[in-house]
Structure formats: C-alpha cells, structure tokens
Amino acid sequence: MNSRIDVAILGAGGLTGRELLRWMLRHPNLHPVHITSDQCAGQPVSAVFAELDEPAYASLRFSKHADALPSGIPVFLATPNKDSAELAPRFREEGRAVVDLSGSFRLHDASVFEKVYGFAHPHFDWASKSVFGLPEMFREEIRSVHSEGKILANPGCYPTSVLGALAPLAPVLGKSSCIIVDAKSGVSGAGGRVEDAGFSFGGVYENFRAYKILKHQHEPEIVEHLGRAGQFTPDLVFTPHLLPTFRGILSTIVIVWNDTPDAHLLEAMVREHCEAEPFLRFRSTPEEVELKRVQNTNFIDIGIRSRGNKTVVVSALDNLVKGAAGQAIQNLNLMLGLPETAGLLLQ
C-alpha cells in the first residue's frame, strides 16, 4: 500500500535539502510538495540541483520561507539553529509532524545549550517535549513522537557516528574509565550552501587538520545521550578533523575499561545488535570499515578490536544520509507508522 503523504522542507536550498529531495524521489509514500529557500525562491528544483532534473519534480519550485504551508503536512526543518528554535514549536502547535535537523532541540540542559550554541533559546521549554531521533537507541520513543505532540530532534552527524557505534555496548559502558573519540569528516559535514560548502579547494586539498578541539558542540550531545542510554556519566573527549573528501565520517573510538573485559563478549554484543538493526552493519575486522562502503547509503558500518583493558571501535557513515537526511526520513517513517526502511534502500 503506497498511500501518498505530502511533506514540506524548509531550508531546502542546501546540501541537506538536496539530499532529502534525492532520497524522497524513491520513497513510496513521502512526496515533497512545498520546499523553501529565500535565495532560490521561484526556481524549479532542476535549476538549483541539476542532478535532480527528474519528472517527479518537474513542477516543484522553491517558495519563500514566509510563504504559507499546506495545512497539516509533516515538515522537515533544514533551517539554521535560531530559525528552527522558533519554527519547530509553532509547526508542532499547528499539529504537524516536525523533524528538526538543527541542533536546537537535542540538548536538555539550558546552561549547556546557551554555552554551546551561543544564544538564549526562545522556547527551551520544548526541549522536554522533544525526542532525540537515534532509532538504534530510542526507537520506541520515536514511534510516539507525533501522537504525543513532541518534536523530533534529528541527531548531529558526528553524534550519530559515535552513538550508533556505541549503542550495542551501552549496557556495559558504565564500566569504562574514559572514552576517547577521534572523528574525521568530509567537507559536506559543515552543511551550508551546495556551491561552496564553506571550504576552499586550496585550503582542504592535500591537507588535514583538527578543529574546535575540546570545544565542538557535538561533544555535549554525545555525552548526554550516551549517558542516558547507558545510565552513567561518560568521561569523554571528542576531537573532530576535516578530511579532504566530500562525504563521510569515520570515527575511531578508544574505550578504556576499569578492568580487562571479555573481548569475545564485546564483539558478540556488537555483532548481534547489528544483525537486529536494519541500518547497522557489522564488519568482521575494523579495517574493513571505510568511507567508500557507506557513501550514498543510510548504513553505519562498525568494527571492533580489543587488547587488555582497551577496546577500539571504528564506525563509518555518510554524514548527509545516516548523518542527516536519511536518518530524518527514517525517523519520519517511524513517526508515521511506515516501514522504517521505506525509501532508504537503493531498491
């Protein structure tokens, strides 16, 4: 049964918007009928995204942000943090299903939020009415987001790569001494405009560097939700790096345990969890985890190896798919009672 569900995308002119449009081309139910971008207003999809010159979008044009939305339809917010902070509660109060891809509803401690995002949240009371959309950790909460009148806060790309990989180990992470995360992302992880993505060729190509060391906004997001899933207070360091690639995040996570764990048991926990999840794939060696196997897919590939009281977990995903648009669709699928994988396999 392929019942048609119209949806809107606000802030559709960037990389995340393009990816939402691309994946919904194949979705049996979700159909974008209203997309906004002040900069692209009036243009057809194909004028902005030549690779989406498809019959299904022949009559779809960008509207302005302020234009009225068709009533009742679900909305993806691919808008800046401050805009989402205003729009998500308003749309939710209109009764719409809301999937917010910004960072505005992911944290639940107001003082942490202000420090990290640099502005006073106008509707922080809604934080308690938002659900963090990582299905591998919080699937049941996500299923009831819409019926309970909540906002779906779609996770950040780095948090997805770390939490998706640590989800299987959450029950035992309380026995860790500390967790050191070294994450590397292609330039599209910065979101923004398709044309520039914020980085010059000369500054990225044949180069590599770390950024926002001990200061990245995704660290508290990881700490909060990992702690909640594992019922502990993570002692965690997160260091992001900029790769000279366009797509993909690879995270190398070293867990230091209080005592030497059973390495086979840890590996079995990860493998079995992956087998039960539609978008986690267990790799028999962590060296097989690499960007090119996950690019343009909604999968997270995961590998693990232990020695003494240390465990190395490596994960890879596509930051624009499982790290953004793909996961947003996965979440809306769950919220609307559709099959979780609808539209997210190539088939």
Next chain:
Amino acid sequence: MNSRIDVAILGAGGLTGRELLRWMLRHPNLHPVHITSDQCAGQPVSAVFAELDEPAYASLRFSKHADALPSGIPVFLATPNKDSAELAPRFREEGRAVVDLSGSFRLHDASVFEKVYGFAHPHFDWASKSVFGLPEMFREEIRSVHSEGKILANPGCYPTSVLGALAPLAPVLGKSSCIIVDAKSGVSGAGGRVEDAGFSFGGVYENFRAYKILKHQHEPEIVEHLGRAGQFTPDLVFTPHLLPTFRGILSTIVIVWNDTPDAHLLEAMVREHCEAEPFLRFRSTPEEVELKRVQNTNFIDIGIRSRGNKTVVVSALDNLVKGAAGQAIQNLNLMLGLPETAGLLLQ
C-alpha cells in the same frame, strides 16, 4: 667552510631515495656519488626522477646493489628491513658512518622485534650498538654514534610525529594514566616505489580508513623510546589511518593524567622546548597545526590544549622529510659534526 663529503645511498630508487637526493642538492657538504637500485641500474637520475633533472646530478647514474662502494664514505640505507639487517653491521665494520632508514635497529627487545617484523634478525647483537636517531630526545647520543662505532637507526615516520611532539612533556609523562594516539598519514608514508606507492587511486581517493589496528609495528617503537625518555612504562594505544593525500602525518594525542595538571605549565613546557629546537615549531592554537604548513619542510608543528585531566597534543610533519630523509640528513649532520640544520632549510 663548505668541505665536500661524498656519500652513498643504497636503495635510492624509491620515494625516500628521491627525497634524500632532492635535499642534498642544496646541502653545502653532502654530495651523493653512489646510488643503487637494481631496478634502475644504469639509468641517470633524471630518467628515474624527472624533477631532479639538475646539473649537479648530470653524471650520476644508478648502480646495482652489489656494486662496490667507494671506500670510507658514509652510507644511507633506504633498503628493506632484511637487507638493512645484513648491510648496516657490515658497512659499520668497514668504518663507515651508517644511517639506516629501515626498522631493523630501532627496537632493543629481540622477542618484540621478531613478533613485529616477522623474521629472526641475523645481527640483533648490533641493536645494543645502535642509537635511535630522534635529535629532540637523544641528541648527545647521536653526536657520538660515529666515533663510538655505532649504527644510527633513523626513526619511523609515525614515531617521529608522536615522539617529537611528546618530547617536551617526557619529564612529566610518568604521571599519565594512558596515552591514546590517533595518527593519519598520506599514501607516501608507505614508502615503496615512486610510481605506485602501493595504493590505487580508486581505493584511496574520496575514502578514509584505519589499518593495522592494535597491530602496527610503530607502536612498540613509540613505547620503547617514550618510556626511555620519560623513565616510565607507557600505557599507549596507537591507531594509524590512511589519508587521501600524498604527503604528511598528523597525530592527535590524548593524554589522560592521573590528576588534573597545570594546563599553563604544560603549554609553557612545550613552547619553551620548541623555541630551543631548530625543527620544532610551537603553534599558539592546536587548530593551526595542519599538513600544508609542514609539507616539504623538516619541521614538526605542535599545538596543545588541556581540559580537566585530559591534554590533547596535535603534531604535523612531512613523513618523507622529518619522517624519513630530512631527519636522516639531520642525523648525519650531527654525526659528522656539521651544523645540524645544514641543507635542511629552504635557503
């Protein structure tokens, strides 16, 4: 005074050989007069390395490995591990200054050596007569290598990036709980033939992955020499990764301390040490440490930031220069009593 010192390079047909030749073009004293490569034998330098089509090398041709060397001249060994294990002692017994760029004389525990390198060393007794050539840690030992009849074991590229960065902190590292090293290298770090460097375009480009997780031969090299410099037993995990770049290594090192240290003191230790070293450069923020600033130089750039009981140190170097050929020249300079920086600045 620019007295001329003739030198030989064995195994000069690869990336390291090319780099040794390139830097010695500008060296006021060292002049390669005998270079070997069975594969390139008979060819002039410019036929193998078009970018070295220079008057100074117009009459220099590759010899075979077995061809007799001019007597007495110093020799760089850019040969495979097994070859160096045989050749270095022989050349040293002939009275030559020997700088070995292989891994055969860097470790001092025979059982570790065999496990790591996979063969029984034919002359492991010489390990005790070799000096690990990291001037930032062991300068005085290096100065007397030649006079004491020892072999200079030139460090690996990854160990140089880690030990060079941790050298300033060695006196206090005994207070660390564990050290997590996440290192990333361009493809030339694998050495080998210039033409292929062992990696296909399709396998490296727009890709990223870890390799030899908890199994890399450079981990015990780091542990041994860091422990010696700091008089402690490091609890260290080293994870190497392959970048889609040609040159450069960036290492992100997280030190977990037993107690919260004085962050300003640590930073001051690093800054002051760098100021006293000709090839270490302190960067006021660790985000400024990046590959493009060190490529084609003999520098290591270092930055540091601490929070609570964690310190993040980031270092960058060119794996073919400070990580191989440049450091080898720096070591021979010290061994021969030449200025340490001779030939290693652009000037």
Next chain:
Amino acid sequence: MNSRIDVAILGAGGLTGRELLRWMLRHPNLHPVHITSDQCAGQPVSAVFAELDEPAYASLRFSKHADALPSGIPVFLATPNKDSAELAPRFREEGRAVVDLSGSFRLHDASVFEKVYGFAHPHFDWASKSVFGLPEMFREEIRSVHSEGKILANPGCYPTSVLGALAPLAPVLGKSSCIIVDAKSGVSGAGGRVEDAGFSFGGVYENFRAYKILKHQHEPEIVEHLGRAGQFTPDLVFTPHLLPTFRGILSTIVIVWNDTPDAHLLEAMVREHCEAEPFLRFRSTPEEVELKRVQNTNFIDIGIRSRGNKTVVVSALDNLVKGAAGQAIQNLNLMLGLPETAGLLLQ
C-alpha cells in the same frame, strides 16, 4: 505493468558489472538472476560490492563464467574483447537478446578492427549483424535488434560523449573541414577491477596527462559512426586525457567549418534535438557543462558556442552510466519494447 524479465550479466565483478547491478535495483522489469566472475565465484553480491547490500540481492551469488545460463534470458556481456567476440554470437544463436559492452562488434572494417584491437576476430562476419547502440543516432535500428537476430554493440564511453553531442549537428557536419576532439576521463573510464581500476594514487592525484595520442581505439569508432550518421568522411583528431577524478568524461570538440555558419541556427539545432531526447540536456552556456552535474546519471549535458568558422561543443557524461551500464540498459529497454527510460531516472 511491471512484468518481470530475468537477465544475466557475464563479467559482473568489475566496475561495469557493479553499475549494471546498481541501476537494475530500481528497474521495474529487469532482474539480474545470473551473474558471473571467476574471481568472485561463490560470493554473494554484498561481499564483493558492499554498497549493494540490499534485500533484492540477498540470495544472488556470483557463478563461474562457464556455468550454464538459464535458458532464453537476455544477457549483458561485460567481458573482455576476446571473450565477447566468442560469446556474443553463441548467445545470439541461442536466441537470447545480447547487449555486448566490449569493443568487439562496434567496427565494420576488418582491417581497422585488427589494427585497433590487436587480434583476429573469430566471428567478424557478425559485425554486419550488429547494431551500434547509440539511441540518439540509431534508435530505430536498435528497436529491431532482437527481432532481426542481431547483436547490440554498446558504444564506448568516449564515442558516446562525442557522438551524443554531435548527433544534433550530423546533418550539417559534411560542411566541416576538420573536427578536433579533446576528451578527458576519470580513472574509472579504464574499466577493470573495482579495487584498483589500474591506476595508482601517486600516479594520478595532483597529476594530468594525455595518453594514446593519435592511437586510441575509440577514434575509428567515432569516425565510422559519425560518418555514417552524417553521410560524410570525418577528418577527425581525438586526444584522450586522464583526469584525477573517479567518474566522468568531458569532451571539448572544435569544429572547423569550410565557411562561416549561422551560429544561431547551430545552437537551435542542438537545443531542439536535446529537447526531444530523454537523456540529452541542453545547457544555455557551455561553461555550465561540468562533470558534477552528470555523475551518477544517464544524461549527456551539451553546450555550444561559435565564432567565425569555428564552433566549440562541450559535452559531459558519466562514463559508467551513459558511457556504459546505463546506455546498455537503455538499449535493452528499446530492444524489449520497454519504456526507454525505465530504471534510468532516479525516481
């Protein structure tokens, strides 16, 4: 009506095979049920192509080349030239629809064939029973390939990029003095194994060069079919180059006319032709023609500008899609009476 048609792919273990499998995931009719590769025999699709870890292929495994094919089903030959030369006639005589992606049935002059491909064709009599599968030039012939017992010779990637762009101008090319084609391809244009694609990272990255100058096998392919379409004898020079990219071919074609043509008329011919073709897209300026707009699509983007007696035509396509697997599917669609675009749009 989505009637199911099972198909086979011989030589499915390479880049072209992967791409055929990828596009048929979405095809409403064509379903691969038999895929061969001696090297991958016994393995499931996902073990060879991790990105194709899809439910539709869960039970599909590679067979050996010599294994018996299900009777009657159409076959794609992604095999080497010599293998195709043997297999295509045999399968055609079995009554199968045959789409051959090799170069073995594209040329119709035996002496040219031997000179270009370096071997004596075992079944060159079949050349006269093969049809060159460029729908934009020879659609009607393609529609009747199967009913007339002929072989479909799928065009080379470079010829598609040149002939697709020149198809609109074919009627007037008899008035040209000469045609200079400068073509540039990413490494995947060389076909071969997925893992290496025949090119090392160090040899391709930050590099660019021409190859097979005045000697490339695609030049006579272009000359024969362009001459046939335009009823003239082209005076044409074709120079291929290797780009440091993975996907895509951009061809810059300069036509020197005997007399100054009507520039507006030429542009109108191209624009109108593109509007009538499902996979040609006219770009209003030739500067808008670029690889990134056509990668992972079956489109050819085309732009044109004239000055005096010269016309510059620029075209871009994805060498693995319109230049290989996509066009092969387009051709089989036509041969089987399916909609020409079936499976070839993202939708």
Next chain:
Amino acid sequence: MNSRIDVAILGAGGLTGRELLRWMLRHPNLHPVHITSDQCAGQPVSAVFAELDEPAYASLRFSKHADALPSGIPVFLATPNKDSAELAPRFREEGRAVVDLSGSFRLHDASVFEKVYGFAHPHFDWASKSVFGLPEMFREEIRSVHSEGKILANPGCYPTSVLGALAPLAPVLGKSSCIIVDAKSGVSGAGGRVEDAGFSFGGVYENFRAYKILKHQHEPEIVEHLGRAGQFTPDLVFTPHLLPTFRGILSTIVIVWNDTPDAHLLEAMVREHCEAEPFLRFRSTPEEVELKRVQNTNFIDIGIRSRGNKTVVVSALDNLVKGAAGQAIQNLNLMLGLPETAGLLLQ
C-alpha cells in the same frame, strides 16, 4: 661572485608573491627587502606563509602598498592589472628595473586591450616601451629592457605554456591552416589569495569544466606574440579548463597544416630547440608530458606526434613557477646580466 641585489615585491601577499619569496631564498644575488600587502601589513613573512619560516626572512615584514620603496632597487609587480598599469610606468621613470606580472603591458593593440581587460589603460603609450618576457622567443629584447628604459611584461601562465611549446615551430607555423589549443589548469592558475584561491572544494573536487570559452584574455596574448614570432596571422582557438589539482597547466595543441609536413623534421626542430634552451625539456613521447614532472620546477616539458596534416604538441609547466614567479626571476636575471638560470634550479 655573489653580489647582493636588493629587490622589492609589490602585492606579495598572494600565491605569486609567496612563490617569488620561495625561489629567491635560494637565489645567489636577489634578496627581497621590501614586500607589500595592505592586508598583511605589519606581519612577518612566517605569519603569512608558514612554510617560509626561514632565517633569511626572519626580519622581513610586509609594508603597505603606499609605503616608500628603497630607492633604485628593482621591483616585481604582483599587483592587479589596474594597479600595475599605474605603477609600472612610475617605477620605470624612477629608473628602476620593472618586472610586471599583470596583464597590463602584454598587448599592443589598444582596442583589443580595452575589450579584453575591460578598462581604459591610463598609460597605453607605454605598451610600445614594454617587452614580452618569453626568453625562448625574445631573449635578446629582454636583455636590453633595462638599458633601454622599458618595462618587462611577464607573460601569462597559459601563453607561456602555449608559446613555449610552439617557439621551436614558429618558423614554419605560417604554413598552418589553424591551431586548436585545449588547455587545462589547476586552481592556483587563478592567482588571488593563498587561502581561498577563489574556488570552493565542493565545486572543484571530483569535477571538471571549461570556462571563458572563446572569451579568455590569454587568447589575444597568444595570437599577438605567436604571430610576431612566426611572421604570420594565427587562426587560433583557445579553450581553458579547470582541473581538480592545485598546480600545473597542460596544453594540448593540434596544428592543422595546409599540406602534410615532414613529421621527423618537425620533431627534430622541437628536440634541437629544447636542447639549446635551459628550461625546455624534450620528451621522446608526448605521453610522458605530465604535471607531476614539472610541478615546483621552472621547466616546460614538450612532446610531439604527427599524422597526416595534423600535429599534436603537448606541453606542461608549473603555472606558479615558469608560468609566473620563476619566469619573472628568469627575466630579471637576463635584464641584470646575471646567469639566466640563477636561483631557478633546485641546486
């Protein structure tokens, strides 16, 4: 005899300035003592160009453009076209040797100049007192630039790649029917700021396109000087392209002759000319001409192959060296009576 000659660089904060500084580090005579950049004013060289953190430049800081220059010293103008148009005559009238790297004094037809550069030249009378600095064509004129009170107009990067390669054939090019030039450049060919070089990573990486088709300002520059060298009126089309690389230009030149020439004679002309020139290198096959062999050198590599009445010439150079800073130094060497290769070999 290494007599010291102080020099100034105006507009030293960009890629060309960096390259001038880098090469002069090794120059036995030329020493930059005054460098300007309003944006970098007050900063030391190493703060702007970390890779030039060298003792020789320890005390050299950027001045403002308007700051007074030391009297009498030669000046390199790496300034925008309009600035050079004002400054070059003024500095020349002060008696300085002037090497202008802009496009303001390369053309000698005022109407062409205005059309191409889009502004009215304030001192076009100086065009007749400027010499086009391509030593391979106009060496004797260059030697007398300074003594005759003229300005040295350093050629554009593309014109150098084309004219350097065609210089050997200039005497016979009058017999050509037309010349089709297809040129490809890395992003640094656009000059500008080091940090951005004007191109985003997402727009260049894994992409390729032509630009300024039939409209590039370097086409009339090539036509004028090729015509002058060969005493004919070239019928020439020039199409530039943007490569996803940082450095290097490769030009593929197809000459269409009126009659079939003697291919061996043409090849011999090129080979012999190259052997007599310090910075031209003949490659025995044109396939050996590639970017990586010329990057970071002042060489132009050239190869040639003919068939019938067509000749293909391929050339490669480093746009920042032979295409800009290296050639500027070569020209100043000639103007000042220094050895032509001084400072321009690695040695």
